[in-house]
Amino acid sequence: MATPGHHTLSVLVENRPGVLSRVSGLFSRRGFNIESLAVGPTERADRSVITIRVDCTRHSVEQVVKQLDKLIDVIDVLEVAPDSAIERELLLIKVKADAEHRLEIMRMAEVFNARVVDAGATTLLLECVEHPDRLAALEELLSPYEIVEAVRTGRVAMTRASIANEAARPKLNILG
């Protein structure tokens, strides 16, 4: 119970000013570190989803879920289990690519379903949407060529379509 682990939380919120500060402020106030955070609109204009990745113990994640649920603007909180969800992240990466290595890098990008979205005289800009672990692997493979710049969006997650659930977002049991 006391060993830390990674947890992905999908937080459905009312699309109101200040809601992101309320959610992120809660993490710092209660001493939880956010590893990644992605926020965006949903199928409804008045709702957003904030996807948060934290590294903490099971007890802490239970606490953070309950504290999030107390926020008035939070409609529900779902802990996304990795094996029942699809998780994706977007990576933009600019890598040194001289004439000698250019093709090699492009072939490698293909393996990872990455696309070349821009090219300069000495660099290539790649885009890749993948599971975050795969993005890390791609970055590692590209690192010998010298990464000029890299930026990631933070992961988003959704329970699999193949898991037939009556509710799109099964309610977490926080009632003990």
Place this chain on the structure above:
Amino acid sequence: MSDSALDKARKRTGKMTGAEAIIRSLEAEDVTICWGIPGGAILPLYDAFMRCDHSIQHVLVRHEQGAGHMAQGYARATGKVGVCIATSGPGATNLVTPIADAFLDSTPLVAITGQVPTHLIGTDAFQEADITGIVMPIVKHSFLVQRVEDIPRAIHEAFHIASTGRPGPVLVDIPKDLQQAEFEFAYPEQVELPGYSAEFPDVPASIAAAATLIAQSKRPIIYVGGGVINAEASEDLILFAETLQAPVTTTLLAKGAFPDSHPLSVQMPGMHGSKYANWAIHRSDLLITIGARFDDRVTGKLDAFAPGAKVIHFDIDPAEISKNRRADVTLLGDLKRTLPALREAVVETKNAERIANQRDWLTDVQDWRKENPFRYMKGEKLKPQYIVEQFDRALKGKDAIWVTGVGQHQMWAAQFLSIDGPRRWLTSGGLGTMGFGVPAAIGAQQGCPDAYVVNFDGDGCFQMTSQELATAICYDVPVIHAVMNNGWLGMVRQWQELFHDERFSETNLFGTIPDFVKLAEAYGCLGLRAETEAEVDAVIEQAIAERRPTVIDFRIDHDEKVYPMVPAGAASHEMIDQVWDNDWVEEGV
């Protein structure tokens, strides 16, 4: 307000300004009194207070912190939502301490603040402060109103959120131009808060599991927190405890939720709690926790707290369950439902047999109470505990409300007052706000005009909010402020003496500065002084008889300490006590 007047207020419609809409919304929430100070960004509201015909009394205070604590004192004495009002910037930031206090002690409070006009927000305008941002971690919720049409809805939702579930503070920040704008007023009938619910389903399996734990227990104890008072569940608690025949310990916030004089009471647990409460908790095999939250001042060293006990946890806030101590059985929701439900389930078990089997436990605990009462040694100098006892005696049988500041005097009052009903003991527990006493007592008195209200204060605390004596005089609020003047920041001094080799760093306040009698008289209050026991009896009698704003300067022994004491970080049964057994106290049996 009568039901028909309230109904009329809720059905009111018509064109009006945002400022008037605030007043009409407060009327629709049955607000009859509020506290505040006007200023630039809240001027339209104060103008409307004078221009409109309405039923709300506004109390002008001398510092916004006073307004917040008065609203808290009122809320805790009456059970209604307290309302305080301030202007933008410094007015709003002066409310931060009462808001934090209300958050930690779960007090229903609505704070209304003026904000700079919408077109100036974000420009560092004169008296601009991002108050919704500042209070974010210390409110249950907050609103920055952005359209005049949203004012009634924001106030309606603020009252709903502040007063339901686990009560707490809600701030509504309203820009000046919206207070001036006109619109067609209508009060919303319902709230639309999809992310908020204070309702919990009944869980029969949890009731059954809790009843089983009780049936199996040999040494149960009921550990009661302020939640019982917020739930108005004292009567249910008494029935529950009498059915179980289990000892009951009430935290600082819960004093009065269960009668101190009841044979099952073991009074306050924790750092300055009773030996018998701490021993009973330590020895118990079942901790029935009701609206309490395992605060560190109660538990001491957490993993040594009630080490052999299973835990049943009643609460209305799911986030308190297993936060500090893992619960074996959880009962979420309104105590008015869950307590009777569990009591009925216990009656269905072989309860009489269980009570017979645990008779030794109850006898032991009751013997500990008889043999180890709170006590103090008389000396040459006046002892504060004597003053508390004499006040207790003088107001016995009368409706008295006891309010305190924070520190030694607070603990002496908690130990030596015997309080038998809820909402008659108001103290700042979670935040430990020095300066709470004077304004909270004034607000409580305004909510309960017929009660005798006594504020036990320290000389340090008193000076933090004593400007509100002016408010007491202007509105004729006859609180007795009993200042336990030892000339020091006494509790800090006690820690310095015990844990910092008597290095009394910056704690000497020089007890003659100011002259509290003259200070009282300068405001128009009755000022009295007592230095001996004989004088104590005389001034108490006079103060009660005169029934007007009064300050009594009690010159007490500056060397007196609060005992027993669980040192920080120690297990809760490891108490130190005065010279008569000046050592670690062994476990009770």
